[in-house]
Amino acid sequence: MRVLFLGPTYPQEMLQFTRGLAEVGAKVYGVGDSPRRALPASVRPHLEDYLEVPRILDEDAVIERASAWLRGRQIDRVLTNWEPTVLLAARLRERWGVPGMSVDAVTGFRDKQLMKERVAAAGVRVPKSERVVRQSAADTDSVRAAASRIGLPLIIKPIAGAGSADTYSCRDQAQLDAAIEATRHVQDLSVEEYIEGEEFTYDTICVDGQPVYENVAQYLPKPLEARSHEWISPVIITVRDMHQAKIQNGVALGRQVLKALGMGDGFTHMEWFYTPKGEAVFGEIGCRPGGARLVDQMNYTGDVDLFREWARASCWKAFEAPTARKYNTGIVFKRAKGRGRITRIDGLETFKRQHRGFVIEDELLRPGTARRDWKATLVSDGYLMIRHPDWDECKRMCFAAATDITMYAE
Ligand SMILES: Nc1ncnc2c1ncn2[C@@H]1O[C@H](COP(=O)(O)OP(=O)(O)OP(=O)(O)O)[C@@H](O)[C@H]1O
């Protein structure tokens, strides 16, 4: 089994996926723009070979270089777990005749408007939306026209967005005007009906489009709010009991979505809303895992290794881990007050003492380290991972970590 794996070292969790591939018996051919000489020692033993390219996002150039590099070597799978390279992987598969999801199928997971059209055509409830292609930065009329057809409250966001960047909720005319101004640089926009309610994930590993592993996690608060206010410590908790009726709504919706979009093998990460009326509404989906340590969270939820099981599903269409859920696993991201370098952390030791046995990772940045850009990475200035078999108890501990631990920088 020869696997070409795009981006084996970036983002950070890809090191673990590379390891997983090697552990299930794949020969891994890595392609990435990290310098060859800087490959971490932990990943080297798992790579059969590595092609360094100038820019992994320059798809045409990568296709040419990788084709020349492989000449004469047969490849059985082309895989990636990073959103910006999912289409490149599909193009490589088509170019070389390698099995796996087509460019058309992957485009349904990448283009938010096409995604919603395909999902809606299968009878799934999606937010009302319109794609707006701006003729120029001066073109505000086409956005206004779409907004008046959709009606307030609404959301304006890029068609190919990530990390809630350039995403605005508009409840009144003034907010709409401001959002239209603020998104002048984005050419391809989606104007959407605003869906009230709680926000969840639905994550899977699939084999031939059928989930062999499923997970739901709740965002507290919803990602757009978490990214709009620096003082918030965003919390995400995996839901141990997925049999609750409320959660089953989202799971049923998710399964319909996978079918509608023609999922193949590998990870999916979907977001959905649960409205005050008790309705599940589709948000968006990617054919790759969630970022910001969500795979680690899922692993802690069932004491499994999904880095390896994803590899097994992708290479051999098999899944061998138990699916019993033992814990609700929460992650609490912290953002320091002030700019520059972390100077101190208040409340951490007391918190850890009070919650001994439940805090499973402490990856908060320590004094002396430079702050991270909280808008660019949800991981912010680090995180605590906390787990407990009881939902309310897990949530209480996560919220206590959010309010009782304070990081400072200057
Ligand atoms: N129609 C909607 N109604 C309500 N909230 C929405 C809607 N669309 C987006 N949002 C909010 O904005 C956030 C970001 O939107 P979306 O998930 O579509 O974009 P993204 O930038 O790809 O997200 P990610 O942060 O997952 O990379 C959502 O998680 C949600 O909180």
Ligand SMILES: [Mg+2]
């Ligand atoms: Mg999203």
